[in-house]
Amino acid sequence: xxxxxxxxxxxxxxxxxxxxxxxxxxxxxxxxxxxxxxxxxxxxxxxxxxxxxxxxxxxxxxxxxxxxxxxxxxxxxxxxxxxxxxxxxxxxxxxxxxxxxxxxxxxxxxxxxxxxxxxxxxxxxxxxxxxxxxxxxxxxxxxxxxxxxxxxxxxxxxxxxxxxxxxxxxxxxxxxxxxxxxxxxxxxxxxxxxxxxxxxxxxxxxxxxxxxxxxxxxxxxxxxxxxxxxxxxxxxxxxxxxxxxxxxxxxxxxxxxxxxxxxxxxxxxxxxxxxxxxxxxxxxxxxxxxxxxxxxxxxxxxxxxxxxxxxxxxxxxxxxxxxxxxxxxxxxxxxxxxxxxxxxxxxxxxxxxxxxxxxxxxxxxxxxxxxxx
Amino acid sequence: xxxxxxxxxxxxxxxxxxxxxxxxxxxxxxxxxxxxxxxxxxxxxxxxxxxxxxxxxxxxxxxxxxxxxxxxxxxxxxxxxxxxxxxxxxxxxxxxxxxxxxxxxxxxxxxxxxxxxxxxxxxxxxxxxxxxxxxxxxxxxxxxxxxxxxxxxxxxxxxx
Ligand SMILES: Cc1cc2nc3c(=O)[nH]c(=O)nc-3n(C[C@H](O)[C@H](O)[C@H](O)COP(=O)(O)OP(=O)(O)OC[C@H]3O[C@@H](n4cnc5c(N)ncnc54)[C@H](O)[C@@H]3O)c2cc1C
Ligand code: SF4
Ligand code: SF4
Numbered sequence: 323x324x325x326x327x328x329x330x331x332x333x334x335x336x337x338x339x340x341x342x343x344x345x346x347x348x349x350x351x352x353x354x355x356x357x358x359x360x361x362x363x364x365x366x367x368x369x370x371x372x373x374x375x376x377x378x379x380x381x382x383x384x385x386x387x388x389x390x391x392x393x394x395x396x397x398x399x400x401x402x403x404x405x406x407x408x409x410x411x412x413x414x415x416x417x418x419x420x421x422x423x424x425x426x427x428x429x430x431x432x433x434x435x436x437x438x439x440x441x442x443x444x445x446x447x448x449x450x451x452x453x454x455x456x457x458x459x460x461x462x463x464x465x466x467x468x469x470x471x472x473x474x475x476x477x478x479x480x481x482x483x484x485x486x487x488x489x490x491x492x493x494x495x496x497x498x499x500x501x502x503x504x505x506x507x508x509x510x511x512x513x514x515x516x517x518x519x520x521x522x523x524x525x526x527x528x529x530x531x532x533x534x535x536x537x538x539x540x541x542x543x544x545x546x547x548x549x550x551x552x553x554x555x556x557x558x559x560x561x562x563x564x565x566x567x568x569x570x571x572x573x574x575x576x577x578x579x580x581x582x583x584x585x586x587x588x589x590x591x592x593x594x595x596x597x598x599x600x601x602x603x604x605x606x607x608x609x610x611x612x613x614x615x616x617x618x619x620x621x622x623x624x625x626x627x628x629x630x631x632x633x634x635x636x637x638x639x640x641x642x643x644x645x646x647x648x649x650x651x652x653x654x655x656x657x658x659x660x661x662x663x664x665x666x667x668x669x670x671x672x673x674x675x676x677x678x679x680x681x682x683x684x685x686x687x688x689x690x691x692x693x694x695x
Numbered sequence: 696x697x698x699x700x701x702x703x704x705x706x707x708x709x710x711x712x713x714x715x716x717x718x719x720x721x722x723x724x725x726x727x728x729x730x731x732x733x734x735x736x737x738x739x740x741x742x743x744x745x746x747x748x749x750x751x752x753x754x755x756x757x758x759x760x761x762x763x764x765x766x767x768x769x770x771x772x773x774x775x776x777x778x779x780x781x782x783x784x785x786x787x788x789x790x791x792x793x794x795x796x797x798x799x800x801x802x803x804x805x806x807x808x809x810x811x812x813x814x815x816x817x818x819x820x821x822x823x824x825x826x827x828x829x830x831x832x833x834x835x836x837x838x839x840x841x842x843x844x845x846x847x848x849x850x851x852x853x854x855x
Contacts, residue, residue, distance in 0.1 A: 371757035371818075373717040375735050381719035381755035383816070494781055513713050514758025521835040523798030625716070667714035667736035 323427040327353040330431035335363020336624045337616025337631035338437035339391040344635030346398030357407040362388030367466040378625040411580045433638040440574035440617035448534040454541030458488040458571035473567025478502040483511035485571030503530040594620030600684040605634040705748035705765035719755040754815035773830040776822040791836040793825045
């Protein structure tokens with residue numbers, strides 16, 4: 323089977339849905355494709371209220387933002403293809419798709435917007451393969467999507483926002499959180515998130531890491547210890563914690579294999595999660611007509627993912643002549659203003675700087691290749 | 696906080712110490728008692744004189760960082776209203792343990808009022824009373840004391 327579209331959006335998280343809405347409402351034929359049975363990406367397991375401004379649905383719970391976006395996608399006439407994995411993408415924008423694990427098909431598109439999100443990082447230590455050691459995101463999916471309690475007594479590794487929020491949600495689900503360990507000498511995530519669990523009695527052990535997890539058939543206990551300034555364990559500081567669940571919240575990596583396949587140039591930006599496809603301010607990669615948005619373009623947040631999805635959409639619309647250059651510029655200006663606001667403060671400034679680096683790297687590559695086409 | 700204002704009626708207390716991009720507390724307060732302005736990463740500033748103690752800002756805060764303190768709940772007791780997202784809900788009159796910002800036990804308290812979760816999109820508001828002497832330290836309450844750990848804790852929310 324073969325299908326055609328003006329715009330193919332890969333990934334139906336906040337970035338992909340917003341890209342779909344932006345392009346669909348201006349008349350383009352848009353397909354949004356996602357491997358899950360439900361669209362929404364990360365949003366559907368986020369049962370907590372989100373930060374942001376009114377226009378980014380602050381104070382609204384993540385899954386409700388997802389529902390709102392879905393509704394708008396429908397209104398914009400976007401075709402949603404679920405349970406469909408994109409396994410390949412050629413530089414001519416032919417996407418290989420497997421539907422429901424059996425039927426295969428191709429989609430050819432004029433423009434592609436990659437909004438594939440991120441994957442969770444792992445961490446290796448003796449015992450890390452025991453059942454009961456899992457990604458924090460996996461634990462969250464078990465609890466909030468499948469309603470299965472992943473354990474009764476948990477240890478969280480990592481104190482970024484993901485570690486802190488999932489700890490809080492484990493408590494809500496009725497699991498005891500014995501401790502959160504953090505190798506750095508400070509808590510990584512927002513203090514308000516840390517305070518939520520600290521006042522409920524959860525120990526946040528900074529300058530600590532997990533050394534080993536023990537158990538016969540599954541996790542029975544974890545050994546944690548203090549680390550020195552070079553992040554090496556200090557002998558004699560070990561402690562045993564009796565747990566049956568060890569969650570890893572040690573960062574995310576942009577999921578951008580399809581950009582490699584399509585021939586995009588990459589750069590290494592560790593503060594944004596690792597290798598990131600180079601892109602310009604309008605989210606276009608080094609392959610003309612291919613855009614990237616959301617966590618796939620550098621790990622940030624749902625609010626920035628939504629704005630980036632829109633930006634990518636505006637670029638696609640303009641180059642397909644669905645909107646005028648003037649209209650595109652005015653939409654871009656507004657979105658860039660929002661992004662500027664979201665990339666402020668102690669958790670935002672560095673993201674702004676890294677993004678600027680990505681834009682200038684993109685420019686260098688394009689100039690070398692002989693001008694912009 | 697001015698002592699006089701604190702005594703009259705419940706007043707908002709915000710514990711939001713970092714410049715994060717967030718402002719629903721400002722948007723929801725019809726009294727203009729919470730100011731953030733632009734950029735929205737500014738810290739919220741409260742104007743106690745304008746705060747009527749309505750409590751509307753409590754459930755919208757994604758940081759669960761807003762509470763309402765009533766110093767003169769009774770001659771000997773103060774009360775605190777906090778957002779609560781756990782089940783089972785405590786019952787009116789139930790005895791609870793009041794804790795500080797690090798979950799350390801401070802003393803006993805009593806549940807005065809529970810606004811069920813349906814009213815505020817799944818966030819309950821719980822008001823509990825405790826000895827006036829503790830009013831500066833009390834941040835939250837817990838139902839079971841065995842949840843609490845001892846004082847050898849490493850994390851200092853005040854330090855970063
Ligand atoms: C615990 C936790 C709490 C968070 N809290 C907040 C918060 O309070 N506020 C906030 O702003 N942000 C928050 N975030 C971050 C936010 O969820 C992410 O930044 C955001 O979801 C990124 O959006 P995205 O669209 O780029 O990717 P995702 O939401 O990850 O969506 C990508 C989608 O693409 C699909 N996909 C990937 N590859 C393929 C393929 N080859 N074929 C088909 N489909 C594919 C994936 O399955 C997924 O559905 C939180 C994240 C976590 C994990
Ligand atoms: S309690 Fe009411 S009046 Fe006071 S700051 Fe909150 S919303 Fe405003
Ligand atoms: S809503 Fe809460 S977290 Fe957001 S700025 Fe206001 S007090 Fe801070």
